[in-house]
Amino acid sequence: MRELLTLLGYELKETFDSIPWTVYFWFFFGFQYFVYGQLVSRLVGSNLPNYYVYYGTGLLIIMTFNVASWSGRRFVEGAHEGRLRYILSLPIRRGELFLEQLMLGFIANIVRIGPPLILVLWLNGMPPIVLLTSLAVLLSMSVGVMGIMISLSFVAFKSFDIYSAIVASMSAILLRFSTILYPLSFMPNAYSSVARFNPLTYGADLLRNVMNVDVSQLLNPGSSAFIVAAVGVSTLTLGMAIVPRTLEGVKST
Numbered sequence: 041m042r043e044l045l046t047l048l049g050y051e052l053k054e055t056f057d058s059i060p061w062t063v064y065f066w067f068f069f070g071f072q073y074f075v076y077g078q079l080v081s082r083l084v085g086s087n088l089p090n091y092y093v094y095y096g097t098g099l100l101i102i103m104t105f106n107v108a109s110w111s112g113r114r115f116v117e118g119a120h121e122g123r124l125r126y127i128l129s130l131p132i133r134r135g136e137l138f139l140e141q142l143m144l145g146f147i148a149n150i151v152r153i154g155p156p157l158i159l160v161l162w163l164n165g166m167p168p169i170v171l172l173t174s175l176a177v178l179l180s181m182s183v184g185v186m187g188i189m190i191s192l193s194f195v196a197f198k199s200f201d202i203y204s205a206i207v208a209s210m211s212a213i214l215l216r217f218s219t220i221l222y223p224l225s226f227m228p229n230a231y232s233s234v235a236r237f238n239p240l241t242y243g244a245d246l247l248r249n250v251m252n253v254d255v256s257q258l259l260n261p262g263s264s265a266f267i268v269a270a271v272g273v274s275t276l277t278l279g280m281a282i283v284p285r286t287l288e289g290v291k292s293t
Contacts, residue, residue: 044136051144062152065103069156072099088226093253096160098220100153100178101244107152108182109211111145112189138190138279145186146179153178166251173250180268181243187275191282219244225257242267 056062073096081092088094132140157178161171188210192203217231218240224232235241246264 044132044140047132047137048140048143051140052147055144055148056151065107065152066155069099069103069159073156073160088223090253093160093164093251094223094248095221096164097248097251097253098244100157100160100174101181101220101240101247102215103156104149104153104178104182105185105211105215105240107149108145108185109189109207111141111148111182112186112192113207115141115190141190142183142186142276145182149179149182150175161251164251170251174247177243177247177250177268180272181240184239184243184268184271184275187272187279191275191279214238214240219259223257224259239267239271 077092077095077099080095084091154175157174158171161168161174189207192206217234218238219235220240224235224241227235242259242264245259246261246268249258249261249264
């Protein structure tokens, strides 16, 4: 455990060494929420009166997905930069290395998503207790995303170009075919049918249930919580099984 925490401290220092990168996430949220969000909510108009709040929660999901994806990609990019080979020489078990990467992604998510989340809650007059439950939902979703990205490391270690193509395609499908930016009731049947198989749909609707965002249709919170938890547990299990077997013999480029 001491080795794990030492490595985590080192990587946290490296991660947050570039403060402008963290500020960029906050700037991205502010611009999207206060400029683009206002514009789109006016275009939607009376069709969905609460769309501005709906859009803000969707933007939090997108940022969580992006930070979690970055955390997963950073792990495999380390193999091609030579950093992973050095880490593998340290006295740390492979399973602990996987957990360390998840903890790193957790902290990165809290730092980069926390202030925008507090801003959304404050602007909409939501009680402080909602902060804890909302953060729990976002972090649970991040676990699933990080688990998927890290589990795909066996592809990246063979061909980083194929890995990048898979991640880009997966990201586009998961973000577009979900309820992140539009509710199920406003989707064509073909789109809504696909969105119901998307775990981000359940995560987004669960966050809105927790934040009491009133829209025309939200999925059952119990089912949503179960699916979000199931995705997180399954990807964690998959990562713990795959990563230790694929790390050995990794070559840097």
